[in-house]
Amino acid sequence: MIDKNSRAYVFIFAFLVCAVSSFTLSLVSEALRPRQEFNADIDVKKNILKAARLQEPLPAGADGAAVARVFADKMEGVVLDLQGNVVTGRRPESLKATEALLPLYIYKDGGAPVAYVFPVEGKGLWSTVYGYLAIGADAITVRGISFYRHGETPGLGAEVEQEWFRKGFEGKKIFDVDLRRLRPVEIVKGRVVDSVPVADRDYYVDGISGATMTGRGVNAFLKERLGAYEPFLARIRRM
Numbered sequence: 618m619i620d621k622n623s624r625a626y627v628f629i630f631a632f633l634v635c636a637v638s639s640f641t642l643s644l645v646s647e648a649l650r651p652r653q654e655f656n657a658d659i660d661v662k663k664n665i666l667k668a669a670r671l672q673e674p675l676p677a678g679a680d681g682a683a684v685a686r687v688f689a690d691k692m693e694g695v696v697l698d699l700q701g702n703v704v705t706g707r708r709p710e711s712l713k714a715t716e717a718l719l720p721l722y723i724y725k726d727g728g729a730p731v732a733y734v735f736p737v738e739g740k741g742l743w744s745t746v747y748g749y750l751a752i753g754a755d756a757i758t759v760r761g762i763s764f765y766r767h768g769e770t771p772g773l774g775a776e777v778e779q780e781w782f783r784k785g786f787e788g789k790k791i792f793d794v795d796l797r798r799l800r801p802v803e804i805v806k807g808r809v810v811d812s813v814p815v816a817d818r819d820y821y822v823d824g825i826s827g828a829t830m831t832g833r834g835v836n837a838f839l840k841e842r843l844g845a846y847e848p849f850l851a852r853i854r855r856m
Contacts (some may be wrong), residue, residue: 654683662688664763668749669724669732670787691735693723701848719845723749732760733853735846736834739838744828746777750786750839756853757792759802774831784821791843792854793820799847801840804832 659681666675666688675687696707697719709720722734739746746765755777764777776782786802793800800820805812806829809821824832843850 651681655781659684660765662692664765665692665734665749666802667763668751668761669722669734670751670761671724672726672731673851691726693725695721695723697721697849699845699848701846701852719849721846721849722749730754732782733846735842736841737762737842739834739841741767741769741777741834742774742828743770745836746831746838748777750842752850754853756850757790757794758784759789759791762786769828769831773825774828776825776828777831777835782823782825784790788819789822790819792850799843801836801843803836803839806832 657748658817662684663675666684667693671687671691672698675684679687684840694709696704696709696712698704699717699719707718709722712718712720720736723730724732724734732753733756734749734751737748737750744767746764746767746769748762750762752758755761762783762785767775769777790800791799791801802820802822804822804824806824807826808823809818813821
């Protein structure tokens with residue numbers, strides 16, 4: 618028997634408590650993993666649908682199963698190569714980070730494309746900002762945007778999630794028809810009406826007060842992502 622007052626007893630007792638606690642936490646984590654993965658997947662689907670702006674919006678408080686059903690009914694997932702070609706036999710969920718391929722979601726209503734939705738992500742001020750951008754069937758007009766994960770400052774850069782900011786993108790342009798070139802939508806410092814000529818306002822969005830660096834980061838990764846998807850969007854414009 619080990620003396621309960623000895624250092625050896627205290628050490629063994631502490632070790633056993635830690636081992637049992639670690640084992641229990643591991644079991645709980647594994648048990649919850651499928652639910653966590655399901656919730657993460659549903660969150661992504663919600664944001665794709667939010668960016669696409671469904672013609673018949675999801676009902677308030679729709680549960681995960683309802684979101685999954687609407688997504689399966691309205692969104693077609695495809696994979697593109699860097700030349701804008703659809704890669705047959707591939708789905709966005711099968712992509713690995715190391716592959717030089719692009720995921721794309723096509724929102725269809727009545728069988729006709731309404732919007733093309735793809736992930737946009739990049740460095741803000743303090744964190745990586747993740748979202749989805751939807752371009753209308755004309756491959757020129759922004760239909761919507763969503764941001765769903767970031768570590769930006771609450772009340773400042775974190776405002777990218779807010780509806781007032783996201784709605785500023787709706788109806789903006791990403792392609793200059795007269796010049797026949799890509800012209801990614803940009804966030805300005807302050808208000809568009811105060812700093813941008815009337816003829817150019819279709820390409821700019823009001824900024825977030827006190828979040829200039831976050832806005833610059835969003836501008837940079839929107840430009841990069843639109844450039845990556847431009848070969849595909851250009852094909853749509855020619856159809």
